[in-house]
Amino acid sequence: MAGKGLYFSRGRYALGEAYRRAGLDGNSALLAPAYHCVTMLDPALALGSDVQLYPLSTDLVPIIPALDQLLERSGKPVKVLLATHFFGFVRDFSGLKQWCDRRGIVFVEDCSHTLFAEPYQAMGTGQQGDFVASSPYKFFPSADGGWLYAPNPEKLAGASQSAASWLAELRGIKHCFEMARQARVGPVDIENLDQQLASVAGKLPEAGIDQRRIRPAQSTQYQPDLERADAFRSSRWLINHQSVSAIISKRQANYRRWLQAMEGLPNCHALYPELPEHVVPYMFPLYIDHPMPHFHWLKQLAVPVWRWDEMAVSDCPVAQDYRLHLLHLPCHQSLNDDEMNWLVAALTKALRASSNGVRQ
Template sequence: MVPAARSAAGLINTTGDWPMKPTASTLEYQRFDPASCGFPRPFAPLLPAFRWSALSLGGGDAPDPALFEGPGVRHFSRGRYALHEAYRSAGVGPAGALLAPAYHCRTMMDPALALGGAVRFYDIGSDLTPDLDSIRALLAAPGVAARALVLPHYFGVEQPAALVDQLAALCAAHGMALVEDCSHAWQLAARRAPAARTQAGRAVVASPYKFFACEDGGVLWSAAVPSSPPASSGMLDELRALKRAWERSRLARQAGPPLPLPQAGRLEFGTVVAESGALPSPLYERACEQQASLGLSRWVMRRTRLTPLIRRRREHYQQWNAAVAGLRGARALFPELAPDCVPYMFPLEINMPNPSFFLLKQAGLPIWRWDDMAVSGSEVAARYRTHLLHLPCHQDLTREQMRWMTSLVAEVLA
């Protein structure tokens, strides 16, 4: 059991005596609550915003249309609901468990909990690769048989091909589906999709809104996908989405003055909350399980020019690499990009979250981190929950925004 972390404000227990012995489907969580911190609105957008100039209205340099239609593909409003269908098709539920990585976003597990399935966590290395011995141990343990294993390609970085092959063979031997979570890796999903649409026991899931400048989107490619499509959005929903896209685009370009760094001694460090339960998180809406993505989103996906998008993401990632090289307070998790890698965000491991994370957030730096996570016993996951920052490198960031962000990080973590 990983000991509960503590913030300056302490740890709040919302479940009585903690830790508690979980049931088959009950999980324990540690969740960071920033309510007392008063973080300002980020100075730059975390995700891309809509721009007409990013589109190829004639169809050139856009994704292959075959990715979006035909047998073995379904569209959902979010990747988590595509995962729900992948898990359901594999048999996850009261009689089938899910194997998930110890370092995770809650939305990887929420669909399994919505299906009434148990979740068991396999360990990962410091490079976020699965620990095969940990997986074998879970498969050998008594209890409900596992029916699916979810494998994320974190930050757009492809898991080693030999390791994926080993996992596929292990899953096949145990009657499990291998679900590749490409929510961070659209281009990898595009390469994997054709095989997933015809190969039993394999599924690929993507979250296009993290790659394209669209309002929503989740895609599942699988031979097990039924022909009945999810419910389409109405015209009012489409118009509201168009309004949100315009507003996000406008806000993304309203670069107000950067905020000064606060004094470390005056920072609020929030609260760590201990919870337990067997239900999905508030991020999961059961009513959306059969909701298709917006027509507007699919229109943007089909018409986005890929070449400048890929070039800018890689350039921004390399700018981050150059800015953090040699810093004493941090290290790049993946300092090298494969030639075909299109990154989602730049993962940066910091030595001291208190105060570094809070200084950066109070200065308006856009940061994500997975600090709402199930307790698993993994030392790597326990550390990365608070020490691994997700920094934006998407195509819509301006030169000024990148210069400000990289300079700020270099100053705080020097």
């Protein structure tokens, strides 16, 4: 693949370098998806930039006509647009790229949810971005690893990364060994699930206070001292020597296992009910009708499930809805059959349980 790439400790710092090279600063603005992880915005906020959130369709595709309205309302000139291939489902961003080119806006393609690294680029990714940022460590068993790619090598000229100390390298290797021995799911005791669910379903928790900010605010997950830190040598070696085919086949199998489990299951639906052959899924996105109590129950059962409930406030109805209703379920290649069976059983029992008196 033509072009040049740079490794970082995390994808968020690869994004930060892309923003810097695109000229993003305190006198300009970033256009970013309304449905987002806070780490997608952190590097722009660290540069002092404004962030404008654009709306998405229900399948998380950018709504291009709405971008012109945001452009007109922006108090500062927009220098960068960020678009994401959510959950590994690759989108055609050619129209978005043309929109950016006509307005002199740098297009940054976010591949943090796709299998995109030096040895392998998921089909259809990295085709449109002036810069392409990814998070290989989400797919490979490495201690860290972000990657920034540019089709034009000149765009990454003069990079100065700081290598980790050998002590930090040893800690990274130790982390890899610990993760290899550690189960991704807790005790997989299906027989006791009914009793466990009954113990957590007896009383609903009190509703908390939503303390999100109207304007995006930088999270504590962004560490400025890591902005130019290179990925560990051990991480780069693992990323370049893992069996990509094994990763793809196992992740796809786990995703299809989730799809099979969703058939006829009440109170939910799969966001993407079909898995194209070329898609390498990052997570299984599941829409649930009743976040309270079902999300609470799943967390109490220690199901490793996530959602982006800390995202910035926007006018996008899809982002407002998905913030609490869209769950991210694991389909990592290291999950064994017993773990997947337990995950499916826990989800199935929780969603089939009575939801009388639920709160939205």
